[in-house]
Amino acid sequence: MPVRNAAGTVARAVASVRAQTCTDWELVAVDDGSTDVTPAILAELARVEPRLRVIPRRHEGVAAAANAAVAAVRGELIARMDADDVAQPERLAAQVAFLAAPESGEVGVVGSLVEFGGDREAGEGYARHVEWVNSLVTPEEIALNRFVESPLANPSVMFRRELIARHGGWRDGDFPEDYELWLRWLDAGVRMAKVPRVLLTWHDSPGRLTRTDLRYGPEAFFRLKAEWIAKWLEKNLGGENSEARKPGARTDGPAIIRGFPASGLKLVRPVWIWGAGRHTRKRAAHLEKHGVVIAGYVDVDAKKTGRGLGGRGVPVIGEEALPPPGEIFVLSYVTTRGARDYNRASLRRRGYVEGRDFLMCG
Secondary structure (H helix, E strand, C coil): CEECCCCCCHHHHHHHHHCCCCCCCCEEEEEECCCCCHHHHHHHHHHHCCCEEEEEECCCCHHHHHHHHHHHCCCCEEECCCCCCEECCCHHHHHHHHHHCHHHCCEEEEEEEEEEECCCCCCHHHHHHHHHHHCCCCHHHHHHCCCCCCCCCHHHCEEECHHHHHHCCCCCCCCCHHHHHHHHHHHCCCEEEEEEEEEEEEECCCCCHHHHCHHHCHHHHHHHHHHHHHHHHHHHHCCCCCCCCCCCCCCCCCCCCCCCCCCCCCCCCCEEEECCCHHHHHHHHHHHHHCCCEEEEECCCCCCCCCCECCCCECEECHHHCCCCCCCEEEECCCCCCHHHHHHHHHHHCCCCECCCEEECC
């Protein structure tokens, strides 16, 4: 549990761990250079709870603090916790049981459903995000939706210690460190799932980093996602044996999609973006920095179709002009409420398969 200036909440968080039905645990709290009375509170809590170990450090950020905590733990299963959240009493027991069950297969990371802790009216967007996170439970759902937003509530997860040694821990940079970790591990083939029960109250505190730090702002997410989307495309569409290529699909296609770019990533199918609005194009433009050439756009607005964009003559087509599945690959970047479900349903009606012919990117 990385902790910084959490005097008002850390005792509650620690109490929720002490109340666990699973009693075989240790809590490593790394104080990341707090400047309030947090160190004194942690010291008093550790005095009455021998399973709590406090590691004071100079302020280096949450990634460094989390890595320091992992380096200090003695167990083989590691659960993340934040200093402003509350674990339900059966959280640890349920997640340990999940990872131990034969039917869990090769799952390396298990999260849970979470309860929104905050003012739903004031934090409507965050509350909707919680609902979306809770809709992803299986490894397949999590993997397919990884490029929409972070598919896991970071303080809800438990993972096998060996994953840190194999794939590395949290990295510090101009990006959300937890999301980067999940994208990196998913790219390496780590399977992630959730216990389909609420096991954590995820508080929307005014001072949380997601509200105050630019590393958690929209642009940081789009930059980070673009890097890993490009890697996914290269891995899955980067050759004749690509898993995402439909067997027997034509590669010449109709005139609007014929041919492949002379530069950029060499993919077996051209990449199209669903969403031709200015904001969507700006988000998708991050892909080009990683060698992804955008062949065209799809849009439901007839005013945008039938013309070129960006001074390069990049075509815009309506959904009715989409070619048969197997000829292009579609990345849906539209984020308007309800648009993602509409796009997914439209593509599926045309026989497009998610993960083979299209991805939701948000």
